[in-house]
Structure formats: C-alpha cells, structure tokens
Amino acid sequence: MAEVRWPDEHLVTAAQSGDTESIAALVSGAHPHVRRFAYSLCATPEDAEDAAQEALIILYRKIGTLRASGALASWMFRIVRNECLRQLRLMARRSEPVFDEGTVSAEDAAMHRLEAERVAAAIAALPGDQRRVLIMRDVQGYSGRMVADLLGLSTAAMKSRLHRARSAVHDTLQDPMFGGRA
Incomplete structure (x- = not known):
C-alpha cells in the first residue's frame, strides 16, 4: 500500500x-x-x-x-x-443520573461534574484498544460477548483488556497528581 x-x-x-x-x-x-x-x-x-x-x-x-x-x-x-x-x-x-435541584446543592453538583471530567480524562488517556472495550462495556452497557464480537476478540481477550482498562482508570483516579486520594 x-x-x-x-x-x-x-x-x-x-x-x-x-x-x-x-x-x-x-x-x-x-x-x-x-x-x-x-x-x-x-x-x-x-x-x-x-x-x-x-x-x-x-x-x-x-x-x-x-x-x-x-x-x-x-x-x-x-x-x-x-x-x-x-x-x-x-x-x-x-x-448520569438526573439530580433533583431541590435536594442537591450547587457545590455537590459542581463536584460531581468535576469528578465526571476526571473520569472522562482518565478514560481518554487509555490505549485505544482498552478505551474501546471499557466504553462499550461499562459506558454503553453492551454485553461482554457483544463487545468481543464487535471488536473481533475472544471473550478472554476482551475481559483482559477490560480488566487492564479498569485498573488503569482506577490507578489514575487514585493518583494524587491527578486529584486523587493520597
């Protein structure tokens, strides 16, 4: 080519x-x-x-x-x-769940938005193969079998990528450099 x-x-x-x-x-x-x-x-x-x-x-x-x-x-x-x-x-x-404005403070709503942005950034930082699996499985809610089929993977390979993606996002969110807990 x-x-x-x-x-x-x-x-x-x-x-x-x-x-x-x-x-x-x-x-x-x-x-x-x-x-x-x-x-x-x-x-x-x-x-x-x-x-x-x-x-x-x-x-x-x-x-x-x-x-x-x-x-x-x-x-x-x-x-x-x-x-x-x-x-x-x-x-x-x-x-996201819809918040009832009467029960959620503006501060809580702002903190929720900030946390959602941190999660989105952590997902965006993943390698492409892990990001696709994570989004299809955890965000879009596709079944594991469907994700594997759509991406042309075995179920074991899909599960492995999903585990690595979840672990990487968790580690990023826990890292104090990125606003996580020390």
Whole structure:
C-alpha cells in the first residue's frame, strides 16, 4: 500500500491565505490522517467518523488561524482528540443520573461534574484498544460477548483488556497528581 503523506507546506500556506482550491485540497489530503487518528481515539466507529468530520470542518473554517504551516498535523490531532473527549463527556452526561435541584446543592453538583471530567480524562488517556472495550462495556452497557464480537476478540481477550482498562482508570483516579486520594 502506498504511503499517504500530509499535504505540503506550500498547500497549507496557500490555504491559510484563503485560496479555496488549496483549502479543498488540504481538507481532502488531511482526511485519511484525521480519520485514522479518530479511529484510534474514539470508542466507536460512529464516534470516530463524527470526530473526523468535525475536525475537518474546523480545519476548513479556521485554517487561517494556524500559526505555523508545518504544525498542521499536530494541530489536527489536537482537534480530533478534543472532539473525541467532547463526545466522551456527552456520553457520560447522558448516562448520569438526573439530580433533583431541590435536594442537591450547587457545590455537590459542581463536584460531581468535576469528578465526571476526571473520569472522562482518565478514560481518554487509555490505549485505544482498552478505551474501546471499557466504553462499550461499562459506558454503553453492551454485553461482554457483544463487545468481543464487535471488536473481533475472544471473550478472554476482551475481559483482559477490560480488566487492564479498569485498573488503569482506577490507578489514575487514585493518583494524587491527578486529584486523587493520597
């Protein structure tokens, strides 16, 4: 298979100056890289496609704000990572219990949101294979067999990855450097 390269700096510079053909070529040239990165970060193929699409829209709209034409790859990877984190937070919010405003203080609600963000960040820091298993099993609620089948794994391999993912998240949340207990 031929190696797909990032668009060159001349194309990036032309796109930054507003050349519409260059912008279209830049978005088209960046697409395979952005998509591959999204698939490695997001929990599901659907989330990856959404994140890649959002990242390319941001590239199209904000290419003029990129400071260094050589920084395109790192800029795009950061955008994709942020989109995957945003989707993870949305997924976590959808699965959160709804609080009765009359019984929960504003402080408790804020602490709950902070804790949810810490958990989302710990999950996002996992390797892709562990993150996908953890999200599908523990967040989306798929059965172990279904997760294994969807990811093309044996049940034992899925359980092993799930255990490693849960342990890593637990360790991260307990680490005092990340706001955990000492």
